[in-house]
Amino acid sequence: MELFSIAAQTSTPQEAEHYKRLVSEANQVLHTKYKSLDISCTIHEDMMLWRCREDDPRFFKGNQLQQVYDTAAKTLAEYILQEKEQQLVEKILEDDFDFPDPEEHEQILKHCRMILENNPELSESWNRRSDMLVQSIKQCLSERPLLHVDGFLTFRSRTYIKELREIVEYAVDEFLMDRQYEEFVGMLKYFVYFQQPQVPLVHVIHKGGQDLQLLDEDLNPLEYRYDEGVVVERLDQQDLQMEDAVVTTLISVSPAKIVIHTREPQMAVIRTLTQIFEQRIEICRYCPDCHAYFRETGKI
Known part of the structure; x- marks a missing residue:
């Protein structure tokens, strides 16, 4: 029986290598716990397919399946946070806000990156987003063991995407306030110069x-x-x-x-x-x- 089949479309060789490493580490964990699992990760052009099978009926008598889903979900959550999140934030900024100036666009993204980074000061936000993803992914795999990462992000991660949108809105507000401040200081400097x-x-x-x-x-x-x-x-x-x-x-x-x-x-x-x-x-x-x-x- 197929426990899960997860497809991920990577956009760069570096992203593909990172995803492959995360999956390899997860597979090692799963093999250590459950020797009979049949796990594979194959690559078709820019699509990576991670599959896991188990044909021993005894495997399904305990909570092993949920533990397998938990490992897979945590791996995917880490991949999304590290590789997909910046792309999602940029798309939200492009779709929902009007900042055609490339320099302004980049300044807002810089604000977003500072908030999204996994650092000790902001670890609560990182952990909250990770938990959102893990719970949603586990729910999807429990309902149907076939998952496409991009499809999941588009249709099954509304709470997570809502949080990203709020982060972008906060970054936009910070940028506008900084711009107001600079314009205001510039006006006062001009006033003082001629005084x-x-x-x-x-x-x-x-x-x-x-x-x-x-x-x-x-x-x-x-x-x-x-x-x-x-x-x-x-x-x-x-x-x-x-x-x-x-x-x-x-x-x-x-x-x-x-x-x-x-x-x-x-x-x-x-x-x-x-x-x-x-x-x-x-x-x-x-x-x-x-x-x-x-x-x-x-x-x-």
Whole structure:
């Protein structure tokens, strides 16, 4: 009796070799557990056919068949995640979204790859998608032991494809937000470039995270300005009102020089200020003006 017959169409020699290796490893596992299985993997042009037979009636008395299906399903899930998933994501992007610019298209796919990669930080997403595929494949094999991988992905993996579509939608949103941010920063840079300095110096004390404090040249606190004539708006999903107020105030007072006192120059808020005010920015990691503050807060 044929336990399963699985056809997979590979698109490159590298993909075919990878699939063949995964199947070979699975076959070794199955042969170790069940010596009487007749397992083969044959290649016809770009189609690979993985077959498994068992003619001993005693094999079907326990749960061995489900264990065989489990091994086959895990092998196929790994193959799909590693070889087919990127193709599926690209097709979703092409079919459901309008980004004809190749550079924009590639940037969105880059966001997708970062989410889809199997790394420790995102392993929960990877494992969830793998479980979806394993359960669906086992269900298909239990109903009918003939399975074509591409047909399965088209007609029998709706939950998995829905998750991929949500990932693409998230990547598109991230891309649009990044583009908005770059356009917004560019507008502010242009505004600042043509603005005449009104005060010689402003100190920015970076307390940590998004928390900033503005001081004048005499180290007295500056009053925050919410100038309605300057468009400063949130461009992400977090509350950055402090950052908005700082940018608005700095643009309003237009200092010739801005000294940012920070122990975390890599933070996004520092990069934003540096992008907007460019040559007017000086980063200070240690000086007498900020030494006392950072010593009190334990940042030195």
